[in-house]
Amino acid sequence: MAADLEFEDKSIPSPAEIASTDSNLDRDSFNQYAVDHEVAAGVDIESGRPNPFVFLLVILVSFSGFLFGYDTGYISGALTSMGTDLGHELSDGDESFITSATSLGALLGGIIAGSLADVLGRKWVTLGANTLFIIGAAIQTASHTVWTMIAGRFIMGWGVGIASLIAPLYISEMAPSRFRGRLVILNVLAITGGQVIAYAIGAGLESVDNGWRILVGLGILPAAVQMAMFILMPETPRFLVSRGRTEEAKRVIRWIYSPRNAVVSEDLVEKKVKLLEIFNNEQHPEWSRARRLRYAVRQLVVIPENMRAVIIACMLQGIQQFSGFNSLMYFSSSLFAMVGFNHPTAVSIIVAGTNMAFTIIAFILIDRIGRRRILLFTIPCMAISLVIAAIAFHYLPANATGSNPWAICILVFMMCYVASYASGIGNVPWQQSELFAMQVRGLGTSLATATNWAGNLVISSTYLTMMDNITPSGTFGLFAGLCMLGWIGVLFMYPETAYLTLEDIQGLLKGGFGIKKSQKMSREQRAKHLAARENAKMEGVAVDVDVDVDVVEKQL
Numbered sequence: 417m418a419a420d421l422e423f424e425d426k427s428i429p430s431p432a433e434i435a436s437t438d439s440n441l442d443r444d445s446f447n448q449y450a451v452d453h454e455v456a457a458g459v460d461i462e463s464g465r466p467n468p469f470v471f472l473l474v475i476l477v478s479f480s481g482f483l484f485g486y487d488t489g490y491i492s493g494a495l496t497s498m499g500t501d502l503g504h505e506l507s508d509g510d511e512s513f514i515t516s517a518t519s520l521g522a523l524l525g526g527i528i529a530g531s532l533a534d535v536l537g538r539k540w541v542t543l544g545a546n547t548l549f550i551i552g553a554a555i556q557t558a559s560h561t562v563w564t565m566i567a568g569r570f571i572m573g574w575g576v577g578i579a580s581l582i583a584p585l586y587i588s589e590m591a592p593s594r595f596r597g598r599l600v601i602l603n604v605l606a607i608t609g610g611q612v613i614a615y616a617i618g619a620g621l622e623s624v625d626n627g628w629r630i631l632v633g634l635g636i637l638p639a640a641v642q643m644a645m646f647i648l649m650p651e652t653p654r655f656l657v658s659r660g661r662t663e664e665a666k667r668v669i670r671w672i673y674s675p676r677n678a679v680v681s682e683d684l685v686e687k688k689v690k691l692l693e694i695f696n697n698e699q700h701p702e703w704s705r706a707r708r709l710r711y712a713v714r715q716l717v718v719i720p721e722n723m724r725a726v727i728i729a730c731m732l733q734g735i736q737q738f739s740g741f742n743s744l745m746y747f748s749s750s751l752f753a754m755v756g757f758n759h760p761t762a763v764s765i766i767v768a769g770t771n772m773a774f775t776i777i778a779f780i781l782i783d784r785i786g787r788r789r790i791l792l793f794t795i796p797c798m799a800i801s802l803v804i805a806a807i808a809f810h811y812l813p814a815n816a817t818g819s820n821p822w823a824i825c826i827l828v829f830m831m832c833y834v835a836s837y838a839s840g841i842g843n844v845p846w847q848q849s850e851l852f853a854m855q856v857r858g859l860g861t862s863l864a865t866a867t868n869w870a871g872n873l874v875i876s877s878t879y880l881t882m883m884d885n886i887t888p889s890g891t892f893g894l895f896a897g898l899c900m901l902g903w904i905g906v907l908f909m910y911p912e913t914a915y916l917t918l919e920d921i922q923g924l925l926k927g928g929f930g931i932k933k934s935q936k937m938s939r940e941q942r943a944k945h946l947a948a949r950e951n952a953k954m955e956g957v958a959v960d961v962d963v964d965v966d967v968v969e970k971q972l
C-alpha cells in the first residue's frame with residue numbers, strides 16, 4: 417500500500433520508510449505522520465476549488481434527507497384527516513402504532529446500515545433505501561386497514577433509518593474536507609425542508625376526501641427521481657479504494673477535485689489515492705467480512721478514545737430525541753387542535769418552518785461559534801421554553817380557543833423551543849462521523865444512528881400516553897428536565913470540535929474528553945484562521961471567507 421509513495425521532499429523520510437524502520441510505530445502515529453508528511457510535501461489536493469459536480473452530487477444525495485423528512489413529517493397531517501378511512505375512527509393506540517412503526521423500522525435499518533454500506537457500497541445501499549421508500553409508500557397509499565398502514569410505515573421506516581445514516585456518510589466521504597461540516601448540514605436542511613413540504617401539502621389536502629393518500633403517494637416521486645439518477649452516480653473514492661478498485665477511485669477523484677474547466681494533475685490524484693489507502697482500514701483483504709466486523713467491534717471496545725467517541729455520539733443523538741422535539745413534529749396537529757386552534761395543520765407548518773429556518777442559521781453559524789458553545793447556549797433555552805409552555809398548559813382552560821392568551825403563550829414558547837432546538841441539537845449530532853477514527857466509523861455511526869431512532873421510537877410511542885397520564889404540563893416539564901440532564905452531559909463530555917481536524921479530534925479523546933484542551937486548541941486555530949484572513953486581505957490576496965486556515969497559509 418504505502419510502499420510506492422512518491423513524495424516531493426526527499427529529505428523527509430516517506431511513511432513507507434518510517435513504517436519499515438520503526439516496527440513499534442502504532443497505527444495512529446503512522447496515519448498522523450503520513451498526513452503531516454503530505455502537508456510538508458507542500459501539495460494538497462484539498463486546497464483547490466472543487467468541481468461544481470460535488471455540489472450537484474450532494475444535492476442529489478440530500479434527496480435521502482428530504483425523504484427522511486417528508487416521510488416522518490406527513491404523518492401529523494395524515495392522522496388528523498384520516499377519519500374512518502382505515503375502517504374505523506383511530507384510537508390513541510392506533511395513532512401511536514402507525515407513527516412509531518416508522519421509528520421502529522428506522523431503528524432496525526439504522527443498526528444494519530453501517531455494515532451494509534461497508535459490504536454493498538454506499539451507492540447500492542442508497543438505491544436499496546429508495547426501493548423501501550417506494551414499496552412502503554405504495555402499501556400505505558392503498559391501505560384500508562390499520563395493520564396494512566402499519567406494515568407500509570414499517571417498511572418505509574427501514575428506508576428512513578438506512579437513509580439517515582448513508583446520506584451524511586456519502587457526503588462526508590465525497591466532500592472536500594473544508595466543506596464537509598456544512599455539506600452535512602445541507603442534508604439536515606433537506607430533512608427539515610421535507611418536513612415543511614409534507615406539512616404544507618398536508619394542510620392543502622386537509623379537507624380533501626382521502627387527501628392523505630395523495631400526501632403519502634407523492635413521496636414516491638422524489639424517491640423514484642433519486643433512484644433513476646443515482647444509478648449513474650459514482651461510489652465514494654474511499655469505498656472504491658477499500659475494494660481495490662483504484663482506477664475507478666482515481667476517476668472519481670479527478671471529477672471531484674478538478675476545478676471548472678480544468679483537470680487536476682495526475683500527481684495529486686495519485687497522492688490522494690495513496691493517502692486513502694493509508695487511511696483505509698481494510699489492511700487485510702484476505703480477512704472475511706465477519707472477521708473484519710469482529711476486529712472493528714474490538715477496536716471500538718478496547719480503545720478508550722473510540723469508546724469515548726461512541727459515548728459522545730450516542731449521548732448527542734439521545735439528547736436530540738429525548739428533548740421531545742419529535743412529539744411536536746409528529747403530533748403537533750393534534751396538540752394545536754387541543755389548544756384550540758381552528759386550522760391546527762396550518763399552525764403546525766409554523767413549527768416545521770421555524771425548524772427549517774433555524775437550521776439555516778445553524779448552517780451559517782456552526783463553524784464560527786462552535787458546536788459545543790451552540791449546544792451549551794441553546795439547550796437551556798429549550799428547557800426554559802418548555803417550562804413556560806408547561807405552565808401555560810396548566811392554566812389553559814378546558815374549552816379555550818386559539819385567541820386565549822395561554823394558547824398564544826404556548827404557541828410562542830413552542831416556537832422558541834423549536835428555534836433553539838434547530839440551531840443546536842437538531843443538527844450537531846449528525847456531525848457524528850467526525851468523532852470516529854476511520855476503522856470504526858461505520859460501526860460507530862451505526863450505534864449513534866440506532867440511538868437516535870431508539871429515542872425517536874420511545875418518544876413517538878409514549879407521547880400520547882404521557883399526555884393522558886401525566887398531563888401536557890407534566891410531559892413538557894419532563895422534556896425540560898431531560899434537556900437539562902443532557903446539558904450536564906454536554907458540559908462534561910463534549911469537546912469543542914470546530915476548527916479542529918479529524919486527527920486533532922481523535923487525539924483529544926485519547927486521555928479523557930479533552931474539554932479544556934479542545935477549547936484552547938479551537939480558540940488558537942480560530943485566531944490563526946482570522947489572522948491569516950486579515951493578512952491575506954492586507955496583501956490583497958483574494959480569500960474566500962470560508963477557506964480553511966491551511967489553505968490560506970498556503971496562499972500566503
Ligand SMILES: O[C@H]1[C@H](O)[C@@H](O)[C@H](O)[C@@H](O)[C@H]1O
Nearest residue numbers: 604607608742745771842843
Ligand atoms: O436532525 C433531524 C431534524 O431535526 C428533524 O427535524 C427531526 O425530526 C429529526 O428527528 C432529527 O434527527
